[in-house]
Every structure is written in C-alpha cells, then in structure tokens.
Amino acid sequence: MQSTDSLSIEEYVIVGGGTAGWITAAILAHSLKHFKNVKIKLVESPDIPTIGVGEATIPSIIDMLTYLKIPLVEFINKTDASFKLAIRFDDWLQQGHSYWHPFGKIGNAIDNLPFYQHWLKHAKHQGQYQFSDFSPSVALAEHGKFYAPRPGEKTNLSASSYALHFNAGKVAEYLKTYSLELGVEHIKANVTHTELTTSGAIKQLKLDTQPVLAADFFFDCSGQKALLIDKSLRVGYQDWQSFLPVNRALAVQTKPSNNIAPYTIAKADKAGWQWQIPLQSRTGNGYVYCDDFIDQAAATTQLLNRVGEENCITEPRLIRFKTGKRNKMWHKNCVAIGLSGGFLEPLESTSIYLIMRAALNFVQALPDKNLHQPSIDEYNRLMDNEYLNIRDFIVLHYCTSKRTDSEFWQMWQHLPIPASLSQKLDLFTSQGRLMDNPKDLFASDSWYAVLAGMQVTPNSLDPLIERSNFSLIEKAMHDSYTALQNNARQQRDHKQYLNNLIK
Structure with a gap:
C-alpha cells in the first residue's frame, strides 16, 4: 500500500512570468511553505515582454496582500500604487452623462428590504438623490479624498x-522577489517542446x-500563446x-496629474471605451x-x-485579444x-482578480498525484462561474446603453445578450429584484x-415597501446624504494621504 506522503505532489512548474506567473508563484509558495519536499520552478522566456494588463484592481487585491502577509504600505511604495474607490463611467448611457460604480456598501437595508427599494420609491417620486449619493466611496471620490476604514470603527x-x-x-517584480525568498527557482528559458505521457498528461x-x-504538476501562465x-x-x-465584440486595446502612459484621482475613469467612445488610471508617477x-468599426491608426489618433x-512618456502599444475562456481551466496535470x-476586457478591472482566484481555488482543491477527477471538475465549475458572472456584468454596461451615435453603439441596440x-x-425590471447568486463576484449593490x-x-x-413610513425614510435619506458629504469633505486629499504613506 502506498503511503500518503508518496502521493503528495512535490514538483510544480509554472510556465510564464509576468503578473499571472508571479502571483501564482507567490500564492503557491506561501500556501505550501510548510511542505518540506515541495519544489516550485518558474520558467520565464527572456524574449517575451510582459503585457502588463491589470493596472486597476478591485478590493480583493487587499485580501490577497493580507493572505500573503505583505505590508500594504511597503507594497504601495514598491509598485507606484494609488488608491481606488470607484469607477466613474462617462458617456455610457448618453454622451455627457456620468455615473459611479463604487466599492463598499450603498445605504443600509431598512425594514428588511434592500436600500435600493427605498431609493427606487424616492426616485419614482421625483426625488433629488442618485442611488450612488449614499455611497461613502463616491462621497470621498467626488471630493478627491481618501479614507481607510479602521477595524471596529463605526x-x-x-x-x-x-x-x-x-x-x-513593478507588481510582477515585487512578487518575483517575494517568491524567490520563499524558495521558488527562477529559470530563464524558452519552452521548445512539451512531452506527454501515454495518458495525455x-x-x-x-x-x-x-x-x-x-514535474508532477504544471501551470500555464504563458499568456495568449x-x-x-x-x-x-x-x-x-x-x-x-x-457577446463582447471589442478585440483590441491600445495602451499609452502619460505624465502624472497634479491631483491623483482616487478612482478609474472608463469613458465610452464611438467604437469602444477609453480608460484613465492615475498612479503616483504617471x-x-x-x-x-x-x-470592425475603427482601424488602429484612427484609434491611435483618438x-x-x-x-x-x-504628455505621452511611452509610445502607444497594441494588444490583440479574443474575449472568451478555455473549455476547461484544469485539464490532466x-x-x-x-x-x-x-x-475579459478590463472594464471592471477583474484580470488580477481572476488570476488570484484561479491560484487560490487550486490551493483550496490541492490535489495529490492521483489528481481525482471530481476535484478537477469542481475547480472547473467554480472558474466557469467566475468568468460567466463577470462576462454578464460587463455586457450589462453595453446592452443598457441608449447611444446610437455610431455604428458600434447602433449594433448594441440589437446584439443578443x-x-x-x-x-x-x-x-429586475419586473419589481427591482435581483437573483440570489452568492458566487457572483459583484454583489447586489454593484448591480x-x-x-x-x-x-x-x-x-x-416591491409591494413590501408599503410597510415603511415613506416620509421618515425621506428625511433619513436627506440627513444621511448631508452627513456623508460633510464627513467626506473633512478627510485628507488622496494625494496628501499617499504622500504621508510614502514619505
């Protein structure tokens, strides 16, 4: 009978560096650091530049740093980081219109109904407030302020x-150093051939x-190759x-702005959308x-x-992509x-999250050399859900637009979803209710x-809204909004907050 120890996977190889490779290495090395015989090797081509996608993130990045026991201030200093409270969407509904998708909660449940239902009644009575007016993150972002909630503080x-x-x-370099200190071996080489076993692994x-x-197990972090x-x-x-026909991205870096905004801007354009991500130094x-609607030269000009x-400090760089996912993320070994x-296009800044989630899901489903198929199937099911949920949330931004000023937006008036x-x-359109999906990355307030x-x-x-005293809730909304604005104004400017961290 084989011992349990002899079944443990001892040799892992990660093919590809960059953000995906080094996040995978960092999570794997940290998670398995108490396993005595485990060896992790990362093979990185010296000839392939990193694409460097994912410069904007969602709050799960803070969870990852906490998991890896990486000090936030050190990480910010090493990666030219700034804080992000929300995404401001400009020109998506119509040209000249803007709205916010903030992080954190928006309002509080009242009488066991979501705050949205009470706001909806307010809006149907020609109320003055937008839904996002009750978001602490939006209040801070609109004033260019930043505040980090402290544990236990209310x-x-x-x-x-x-x-x-x-x-x-710089994130890839930081996590490379982190991983090497945990014993990951870095091999600079090109993979010229892959040899399979008789079973196809x-x-x-x-x-x-x-x-x-x-090796016993391999991670493919080699990008689109x-x-x-x-x-x-x-x-x-x-x-x-x-469902998501955009297939190109141009990226360019410019000089930093005087005031570093604590949010991302996603501005809709005639054939897609443009992003703006403010860092400390650029x-x-x-x-x-x-x-199909604009060529590279015209897109570059725009x-x-x-x-x-x-203001440019780099030349525009073209990235080609095809939206979609593998039939299986985990196959064989x-x-x-x-x-x-x-x-998935970076509209909601999910690329780093998907890398992190893929690595953490693997650790939570850590296999032995038998590679039990039910565990593989469950991993693939979970990752399928992640991609499908995010895909639908991104499509939501497009399919609800009322723009018809270009062929691209005219297409969206008829595109199947x-x-x-x-x-x-x-x-939702029947009574403002959302499907309960605890596996959706984006909680109800985001939708x-x-x-x-x-x-x-x-x-x-929702008929249950009639249980609540509308006039009292209207007064509470007014008081809440006023207090939120007053408190937000008193916080430190985002740039000042950063300067205090990096001094």
Missing part, C-alpha cells in the same frame, strides 16, 4: 472599501537552455465575441475597441487627442491561469449601481 464612511491602481510590471518540458524539466493548455493539451476555447491610458500627445485561460443576463434583467446609473428602471416596486 462612522458613516466605514462602509467604504478600496482597491489599488499600480504599475503591473504533461511529462516534461524541453527548454533551449537545458535538456528537460520534469497558451503553450501548454492549447499547444500541447489542445483544450478548446469558448469564443464570446458574439497615468495609464488606453482605448479598448472593436476593429487616444492621443484625448490624452495630449505632448495542468491549470491555465491568466490570458492562457481566458480574457446571454440568456443568463436576460433572465436577471427580466426579474444596483450600474442599473441605476444606466437608468434601467423597474416597472413596479
């Missing part, structure tokens, strides 16, 4: 939450700097361009578009006109993480924020 700003903007290249890799590299999951294991790809900018060519596993999103919208921002109005109110 103020009207305590329900705010935050993420980070950062230099993705990966046996070993041939490199251009050494004969072979064998997908050297293992596609080129060797032939796992198919689900193309979602029928601003990240980009144009995500569909090349982007440079917006940011001011004289290989898990695809990052662009090798799938791509996923059945899962259609069902959710049907439920409410985008739906309210895009002026998707339910046909009826």
Whole structure:
C-alpha cells in the first residue's frame, strides 16, 4: 500500500512570468511553505515582454496582500500604487452623462428590504438623490479624498472599501522577489517542446537552455500563446465575441496629474471605451475597441487627442485579444491561469482578480498525484462561474446603453445578450429584484449601481415597501446624504494621504 506522503505532489512548474506567473508563484509558495519536499520552478522566456494588463484592481487585491502577509504600505511604495474607490463611467448611457460604480456598501437595508427599494420609491417620486449619493466611496471620490476604514470603527464612511491602481510590471517584480525568498527557482528559458505521457498528461518540458524539466504538476501562465493548455493539451476555447465584440486595446502612459484621482475613469467612445488610471508617477491610458468599426491608426489618433500627445512618456502599444475562456481551466496535470485561460476586457478591472482566484481555488482543491477527477471538475465549475458572472456584468454596461451615435453603439441596440443576463434583467425590471447568486463576484449593490446609473428602471416596486413610513425614510435619506458629504469633505486629499504613506 502506498503511503500518503508518496502521493503528495512535490514538483510544480509554472510556465510564464509576468503578473499571472508571479502571483501564482507567490500564492503557491506561501500556501505550501510548510511542505518540506515541495519544489516550485518558474520558467520565464527572456524574449517575451510582459503585457502588463491589470493596472486597476478591485478590493480583493487587499485580501490577497493580507493572505500573503505583505505590508500594504511597503507594497504601495514598491509598485507606484494609488488608491481606488470607484469607477466613474462617462458617456455610457448618453454622451455627457456620468455615473459611479463604487466599492463598499450603498445605504443600509431598512425594514428588511434592500436600500435600493427605498431609493427606487424616492426616485419614482421625483426625488433629488442618485442611488450612488449614499455611497461613502463616491462621497470621498467626488471630493478627491481618501479614507481607510479602521477595524471596529463605526462612522458613516466605514462602509467604504478600496482597491489599488499600480504599475503591473513593478507588481510582477515585487512578487518575483517575494517568491524567490520563499524558495521558488527562477529559470530563464524558452519552452521548445512539451512531452506527454501515454495518458495525455504533461511529462516534461524541453527548454533551449537545458535538456528537460520534469514535474508532477504544471501551470500555464504563458499568456495568449497558451503553450501548454492549447499547444500541447489542445483544450478548446469558448469564443464570446458574439457577446463582447471589442478585440483590441491600445495602451499609452502619460505624465502624472497634479491631483491623483482616487478612482478609474472608463469613458465610452464611438467604437469602444477609453480608460484613465492615475498612479503616483504617471497615468495609464488606453482605448479598448472593436476593429470592425475603427482601424488602429484612427484609434491611435483618438487616444492621443484625448490624452495630449505632448504628455505621452511611452509610445502607444497594441494588444490583440479574443474575449472568451478555455473549455476547461484544469485539464490532466495542468491549470491555465491568466490570458492562457481566458480574457475579459478590463472594464471592471477583474484580470488580477481572476488570476488570484484561479491560484487560490487550486490551493483550496490541492490535489495529490492521483489528481481525482471530481476535484478537477469542481475547480472547473467554480472558474466557469467566475468568468460567466463577470462576462454578464460587463455586457450589462453595453446592452443598457441608449447611444446610437455610431455604428458600434447602433449594433448594441440589437446584439443578443446571454440568456443568463436576460433572465436577471427580466426579474429586475419586473419589481427591482435581483437573483440570489452568492458566487457572483459583484454583489447586489454593484448591480444596483450600474442599473441605476444606466437608468434601467423597474416597472413596479416591491409591494413590501408599503410597510415603511415613506416620509421618515425621506428625511433619513436627506440627513444621511448631508452627513456623508460633510464627513467626506473633512478627510485628507488622496494625494496628501499617499504622500504621508510614502514619505
């Protein structure tokens, strides 16, 4: 009978560096640091530059730093980071219109009904407040302020939450150092061939700097090349361009602004949308578009006109992509993480989250050498849910637009949407209710924020709203909004807050 120890996986190989590779290495090395015989090796091509996607994040990045026991202030200093409280969406509903998708809670439940239902009644009575007016994160963002809630402290700003903007290249370097200190071996080489076992699993890799590299388990973090999951294991790809047709991105860096905004801007354009991500020493900018409606030269011109060519510190860089995901993220003894596993446009800053979630889900489903199929199936189910939920949330921003000023936006007036999103919208537009989906990355307040921002109005109110005293709630809304604004104004400017951290 085989001992338990002999079944433990002892050798892991990660193919690819960059953000995906080094996040995977860091999580794996930290999680397995008490396993005596485990060896982790990362193979990184010296010839392939890092794409560097994911310079804006969501609050889960703070959870990852906490998990890895990385000091937040140190990380901010090393990665040129700034804080992010929300995303401001400009020109999505109509040109000239803006709304917020904030982090953290928006209002509080009243009489066991979501705050949204009470706000909806307020709005139907021609009320003066927007739904996001009751978000602590929006109150801070609108005034250019920042506040980090302290554990146990209860103020009207305590329900705010935050993420980070950062230099993705510096994040990869930081996590590389972190991983090497935990014993990860870094191999600079190109993978020239993958040798499979008779059962179709990966046996070993041939490199251009050494004969072979064998392991028990492999992670494909090789980006869109997908050297293992596609080129060797032939796992198919689900193309979602029928739902999300944008397929190109141009990225350019500009000089920093005088006031570092604590939020991302996503500005809709005639063939897609443009981003603005403020860091300490520079601003990240980009144009995500569909090349059926604009060519690269015209897209470059539009982007440079917006940011001011004289402000650029890099040349515009083109990134091609195809929205979708692998049929399976985990196949045999290989898990695809990052662009090798799938791509969703960065509208809601989810790329880093998906990398982190893929690595953490693997650790939570840690296999032995038997690689039990039920565990693999469950991992794939969980990752499928992540991608599908995020896909639907991104489509929501487009399909609810009323813009018809270009062929791109005219297309969106007729483009089919996923059945899962259609069902959710049907439920919402009836009485303002949302499907209960605890596995959705985006909680109800996020869906409410985008739906309210895009002026998707339910046909009826929840009948239970009539249990509440409307006049008292109206007064409470006024008092809450006023107090929130007053408290937000008194906080430190975002730039001042950063300067105090990095001095």
